[in-house]
Amino acid sequence: MTLLVSLPAFFRDGMNYKELVESHPEIMRDRHALSFSEQRRPADIADAFARSGVVMLKGALAPQTLETCVKAFRCFVDAPEASRTGRRRNGGANHSGSWYSPWAVRHQDCFPTAIIISALLRSWTWDVVEEICGSSHIAIVLKFCTARRGIDSPLGVGAHQDAKVVAPDIPLSIWIPLHHIVPNLNSGLGFVVPHPGRLLPTLPHDDVSAEFVLADPARLWIPAFAAGDLTIHSRFSPHFTTGYGTLSDRFSLEIRVTPRSDLSPTHEDPAICVSRRNGIPTIVEARSSAVSGAQAFLDCQQLAQAASEGVRKVGI
Numbered sequence: 040m041t042l043l044v045s046l047p048a049f050f051r052d053g054m055n056y057k058e059l060v061e062s063h064p065e066i067m068r069d070r071h072a073l074s075f076s077e078q079r080r081p082a083d084i085a086d087a088f089a090r091s092g093v094v095m096l097k098g099a100l101a102p103q104t105l106e107t108c109v110k111a112f113r114c115f116v117d118a119p120e121a122s123r124t125g126r127r128r129n130g131g132a133n134h135s136g137s138w139y140s141p142w143a144v145r146h147q148d149c150f151p152t153a154i155i156i157s158a159l160l161r162s163w164t165w166d167v168v169e170e171i172c173g174s175s176h177i178a179i180v181l182k183f184c185t186a187r188r189g190i191d192s193p194l195g196v197g198a199h200q201d202a203k204v205v206a207p208d209i210p211l212s213i214w215i216p217l218h219h220i221v222p223n224l225n226s227g228l229g230f231v232v233p234h235p236g237r238l239l240p241t242l243p244h245d246d247v248s249a250e251f252v253l254a255d256p257a258r259l260w261i262p263a264f265a266a267g268d269l270t271i272h273s274r275f276s277p278h279f280t281t282g283y284g285t286l287s288d289r290f291s292l293e294i295r296v297t298p299r300s301d302l303s304p305t306h307e308d309p310a311i312c313v314s315r316r317n318g319i320p321t322i323v324e325a326r327s328s329a330v331s332g333a334q335a336f337l338d339c340q341q342l343a344q345a346a347s348e349g350v351r352k353v354g355i
């Protein structure tokens with residue numbers, strides 16, 4: 040599956056992403072009108088999301104905030120301790136990069152995911168998330184969030200649905216690159232539009248076939264992202280990690296959210312819950328077990344800034 044284990048292109052049949060964007064440059068354009076700015080009503084954006092399964096929010100986060108995060112993330116992956124032990128802290132690695140639980144990524148006192156979550160709660164992104172969820176009581180399912188360093192390797196075409204490879208009941212994921220993404224230069228994310236509204240048949244490694252992805256290039260979208268742009272995709276959105284073989288680095292976060300009332304007890308270790316306090320999206324609860332390893336993250340200064348005075352810390 041593309042999410043955790045991507046097979047090298049030479050193991051796959053068919054087309055790779057370099058050939059795809061070079062033979063169909065139109066797929067890099069937003070032909071489905073799915074990019075939105077802060078001026079658009081959240082209800083319009085949620086309508087587009089319901090129809091197509093993906094939307095892009097332009098300029099959702101401040102590039103300076105992202106710069107701080109990318110620096111900390113890079114220090115974390117470059118830290119000698121990782122290379123010395125060869126151990127991936129709370130994550131994994133393959134030729135296409137490495138991935139970590141968001142609470143594992145820290146440089147000194149800086150947790151990039153905490154900075155980004157605080158920034159998301161202050162940005163218009165959260166109005167859109169609430170509109171899509173139909174509720175202002177939201178859970179951020181940290182258990183299924185990922186901090187990722189992608190290495191731009193040549194990848195064969197395929198796709199996955201998060202309902203299959205992450206969890207069947209998490210309605211949306213926010214994909215946040217920590218810097219700009221340019222197709223053919225660094226690894227990004229692409230989408231098949233519209234989403235089918237159900238699970239698709241998959242190959243043994245849980246990917247949707249290349250045939251499905253390539254059946255109609257008019258359905259494909261491989262967007263460029265400026266620093267601060269993000270996408271929100273649905274659990275049924277067929278999407279894929281792109282790779283062109285430049286070997287450049289990419290740093291990104293996947294944030295999974297669900298209405299608080301739908302948070303399954305099997306998904307809450309760890310999770311944080313957000314509600315409005317005085318009209319402002321605020322962290323009101325943090326849930327984790329002692330073995331999750333998330334305590335330092337949940338207690339960090341960057342999350343505290345977005346939390347209410349009496350935030351409930353629930354041990355599970």
Ligand SMILES: O=C(O)CCC(=O)C(=O)O
Nearest residue numbers: 187201212214280291293
């Ligand atoms: O970052 C990637 O390459 C994959 C992201 C993804 O599949 C997701 O956010 O659901």
Ligand SMILES: [Fe+2]
Nearest residue numbers: 042200201278
């Ligand atoms: Fe995914």
